[in-house]
Every structure is written in C-alpha cells, then in structure tokens.
Amino acid sequence: MILDLHTHSIKSDDGRAKVQNYCQWIKTRDIPIDGFVLTEHRQFDNQSDYNELAREFGITILKGSEVETEYGHVLVFGVTEALQQAFDFSDIHLPLAKVVEDCEKHGAVAVPCHPGRPRVGMHAHLETFGVPDGVRIVEVYNGGSRDSEDEIAQAMAEELGYLGIGGSDAHIVSHVGRCATRFPTDIHNESELVEALRAGDFEAITNRQ
Amino acid sequence: MTETLNIDSIRTNFLNQDYDERHFELTPEQIVDYAEACGETALRYTDPEHPDFQAPPTFASSFQPGKRLPDGFPKLPGLGMDAGKAVSPKAPMRPGVPLVGRTHLHDVYAKTGRSGRMTFMVTRMEVYDPDQLLLATADTRIVIRERPTKVAP
C-alpha cells in the first residue's frame, strides 16, 4: 500500500486544497497512491470526518499533524486525545525531546519532515543542538524540496541510521502524491499506520519527474 | 522578555478601519506595458483601441499603500514575512479613471503556544472608482514569528 504521508488542506493557513478535490484528482489522474495523511500545520483537525469521502473514492484518508520544534517541523502520526493534552500543538517552539517522548508514551510517532530545508529542517539545527534522542524516522523525500534538500536529508538519514518516509507536502490539489511511502501491508487507520512505522518496514518513494 | 502583540486590542483599535488612502490613475501605455510584460495576449489588455480595453486583472496587486500599517500600530515583535498575495478583480479598471485605494487591516490572529506565537495579518486594499464602485481587492498576508524568549537545549 502506498500512502502520501504529508499533505495539507484548506484547514491549514497556507493550504488551498479541498480534501474532496484531492480524492477526485487521485482517481482522475491515476496518481499511484492508495491514500494520504492530512498533516495540518500546528493543529490536529478533530472536527472533520472524511470516512464518507474515503468510502466514495476508495481512498484511505488519515489524519496527523505537523508541529514546530527547535529542530524544525515534525510530522506526528497517531494523534490521540491524550497526546493533544500532553503538549500544545500550536506552540511554535516545542522541544523536540518532549514531542518525541510524548509520542512514544501515547502511541504516536514523531517524524522530522523536510529535514534538509534551511531553518525549518532538522539538519540545519544539528550543529547548534546536537543529535536529538529518540528520532528513528525522518522524511527523506519531500515533494516541495528544492536545491539539494532531499539529498541533505538522505545523507543525514544514512549517517545517523534513520529510516526514511516520503510525503508530497501538498498544499494544492495537483501536488498530492509527488512523494509517498510504500508499506507491505494495508493500513486502514492511524493506529495501523503507527504500527507499520514502528515496525520499520516501509520505503520512501518519489513520483516526481 | 519579548513584547507580544495584543491581538484583542489590535482587533478593537485597528480592524476594518481604513488607515491609508492613495490615488491612482492608469495610462493606456502603462496598461499595455504591464499586460505585455506579463505575457497577456487578450486584446482587451493589450490594445488601447479595443472597445473593452482595461487593466489586467492582477493590476490592483501592484498598488502600494503609503503606509504599511496604521499609525500607532504596535511595533512588530519579530520578523514579518510576505506569506502571499491574493487579488480579486470585481469590475474593469480603465485608463484615465481616477482610482482611490483604501487600505485596512482585514484580519489579524495569532496561533499561541506556551513559548511563542505566530501572528498572521492580512492587509487589504480596496480600489474604488469615482462612483465608489468597488473595482478590486488586493490582500497581502504577513506572518510574524515572534522571537523565542528562551534558549533551546
């Protein structure tokens, strides 16, 4: 199963895509993914229920978040009510150690995203803050990467022994699925996604030309 | 301590109140240069003899207010970044028509965390003709990341 693990909808400040249009786009254009995870900036979208859309289009739609830490942006998969109580998703200066620890405690997974990007990526902060504890996975393919950002991410992952995921970081409809992650088994919900990520059996892929 | 913007106070004192007014008048040459530089091929933007000759629909985005923010606006507590522009044309802007652009703070809100904030501001210029017909709105989005007050580990 292939999931785009990093997308934004109109629920994010800079997102311009409606979730329904993502689904239409994937089906109409035969985008080679089976689903996507909505990782809205600095929040978890408790309100939206995409089950009907998912059924209508035969696409897996999951929810996560993208939070901000001193090491840059971090995707959080497996968000629960308890995790939302544990730290403030809207805080733009979250300590990465706390995010990782709370995720571990509450059955979630934290994944630094676009780590090769200046300022908002983890690699840029290693010299200042050192190698963080507890990180096991980073995003090595990001659909919005430019210059050598993905290469920096991949080199860092190799050097520090991290596993890699892929996500499009789509903010508009036509960017969904540019990068994604292949899993050997089907994933139906956020818990299964966490389980699969913790199992470590997945592969980052890119569909960019 | 870093000074933070008081969003409620800003909303009360500044939101939706015009703080700048500027006058513009377009010439046919200006419109043609603008349109052709953008790559417009539709004659209503590139041919002054066309019966529907008008400025390209994004022209209002180029109008700049005299003041970036209202008088008395608190000092921004961090770096302001241009997060994007949106323009909504409502009716044609023609050459030789005196235009007035009135700017107001259209929206301001903060995403607050325990140790820092991002403030989002949208300034909007509304462009009117002499009959007070709204011709276009042009939004500029600014994000201010308030500087962290603590030293990271």
Place this chain on the structure above:
Amino acid sequence: MAVSSIRDVEFGAELPVFEPDTGLANVKRFVVAAGWNGPRFTDHEAARKEGLPGALVPGILSQGYLAAMIHRWAPEALIQNVDTVFRAPLIVDEPCSISGVVTDIDEEAGRVEIDLTITNAKGETRVFGTAEVKLPA
C-alpha cells in the same frame, strides 16, 4: 485549442504550459509600469549586495504571469481571484515554466478552480497558487 465555454472543460484538464519572459528588459518594463522600479528587481549586482541570489522577479509579476496563462488558455475567462504563495524567489534571466490544471468545476455557477505552479529549470516549485475563474456557459 482555446477554451470558450465551461462545457469544454474537464476536471484534471491541463492548461498549455507557459514559459514567461523573465528577462531583465521585460522585468524592467514591468516594474516601471507597476511603479515598483528598484535595483533589487533590475540590477543583479545590486540585488547580490543585498544578499539575494540575483535580481528578483517581483511576486506581482508572477501573479501577472498566472493570469496571462489563464487568458492564453481561455481568452474570455473572467478571473475572480488569484491567490499566490511565494515559496522561493524567481530570479531574473532564469527560465521558469508554469503549469496549470483544473481542480474543481461548478458548471451551474460557470466557475472553475485552477492550480498553478511556477517551477524553475530544475523543476523546483517557486510559486504556487490557485485561481477562480468564470467561463461562459
């Protein structure tokens, strides 16, 4: 072929790719017309002294390119809104190309939404946005 009616448009339709003129002479012509004339847009050396990679194509010109692209595709299109996010600067004299695709259609309202992406020669997204456009019935 130019689009003249919303009936000609399908979800997912691609607009013809547009490669706008980012040359210095064209950018100068634009900034003079727009009242944005300044060395950061018209002088590579001056821009580099400001710490920029070169003279910048102003964001409002990027927006103008997007509108022009829509009119090249559908000359009678009435643009209702163009919303752009500037992810990275476009540099004067560096080629770029714009792709656009239809991502929503409301036939009753005669309105379509279009995703627009400006990429540089390396295929990196520099500017993206959406447009709402009215098309004749």
